[in-house]
Amino acid sequence: MDKNNGSAMLLRLNKQDQISALQSIGFTTVNENTPASEIAKYMKWAGTLLDLSLAALRIEDGKQVFFTASEWNSMSANNRSKYIRIGIRVRAECRQFIIAKSDCIDAGGTKTFKWGGYATDLRGLKNYGSGNQGLYDTFDGKSNTDIIIETLAGVKDTQGTVGAPAAETARTYKACTLESDGIEDTTVWNLPALGELMLIAKYKLEINELVTSMFGNQNIITTDWYWSSTEYDTSSAWDVNMPNGYVYTNSKNSAGRVRPVSAIDSLSL
Numbered sequence: 487m488d489k490n491n492g493s494a495m496l497l498r499l500n501k502q503d504q505i506s507a508l509q510s511i512g513f514t515t516v517n518e519n520t521p522a523s524e525i526a527k528y529m530k531w532a533g534t535l536l537d538l539s540l541a542a543l544r545i546e547d548g549k550q551v552f553f554t555a556s557e558w559n560s561m562s563a564n565n566r567s568k569y570i571r572i573g574i575r576v577r578a579e580c581r582q583f584i585i586a587k588s589d590c591i592d593a594g595g596t597k598t599f600k601w602g603g604y605a606t607d608l609r610g611l612k613n614y615g616s617g618n619q620g621l622y623d624t625f626d627g628k629s630n631t632d633i634i635i636e637t638l639a640g641v642k643d644t645q646g647t648v649g650a651p652a653a654e655t656a657r658t659y660k661a662c663t664l665e666s667d668g669i670e671d672t673t674v675w676n677l678p679a680l681g682e683l684m685l686i687a688k689y690k691l692e693i694n695e696l697v698t699s700m701f702g703n704q705n706i707i708t709t710d711w712y713w714s715s716t717e718y719d720t721s722s723a724w725d726v727n728m729p730n731g732y733v734y735t736n737s738k739n740s741a742g743r744v745r746p747v748s749a750i751d752s753l754s755l
Contacts, residue, residue, distance in 0.1 A: 501525070508532065512580050515754040524755055531753075535689050536577040538696050541584045542569040543662065545669045550584075555699060570669055572661035574696055575750070578685055581625060582753060585686060585693065586675060586746040588705040590655040598741035601713055601723045602650040604643040608633060608717065614680075615719045621733075622684065627676035628749050630715035631657055634677070645739040652713045653677045656746040675746035677715035680724045680733065682747050686712075687731035713742040 501522070508516045508528050516528055530536050539552040545568055552575050558566070573587045591597050610633045614621040624630075631653045638650040656677040664670040678686070686693060686707060694706040711727045711734070718724055718735040725736050736742065 512753050527755055531577055532580055538692055539575040540571055540700055541573045541575045542571045543669055544569055548669060570662045570667050571700055574693060578689060582750045583682055584748040586659055587661055587701045590659055590744040599651040599655050599744055600647050600741050601652045601738035602643060602647045603638045604645045604738045605721050606643055607720050608637045611717055613717045613719050623681055624679040624716050625681040627679040627682050627715050627747055630679055631676040634715060652744050653715060656744050659746045673748045675748050678747040680714040680716040683712060683714045683726045687726050687728055710743045712745055
């Protein structure tokens, strides 16, 4: 099913066919007992932006919890103090993940990072070069980041870059620390795959509105270009230009911004 037209197509089906169609595109928890109101939400989720929520960690047990803007804003200061805000959950087009509350910035104030591994063949990481078949369906930033970091650890490439700065800074990102916030961020953050980055670009206006409300406008998705963890070939990787959402390739020796994401495997409401 073409996910861009998924909602319209699902509306034309009867309930049983709607359930089968939703299950076939990943909503495996939908069944005959799912209320019609929830099926309608799943149909929206299949083809467009379902919603954006504040992602937080509960200080008591470190569990991830999610709040709508109205839910968070209606809470007392005492209740808010029980949570640490870490980012924005996106549910859109059959996907779900958390965007970190801010771009990566190193201790020296650097805001852009090289991809690394120039002219290195990363075994296990598919190259989406000539033809680019499946490029826009790449959503496994976690696996990509794992491979990039493991393969390039301590390796100096032909341009003098050691390791994988973009992937490493994404993985070591912390939205909160024990010292300052009373809880350690144990979220597994990743350099987003191209599909994840494209969804961020597509819904940037809505995301930035919530980011501004929750974290201040200094933390919005900027008008720069951002690295993905998706390769083009041994010397280039894919990036997204946020002002217009254009997808480009760039030399791994170039420096771009990094906005970490964290995977959420479940596709249930």
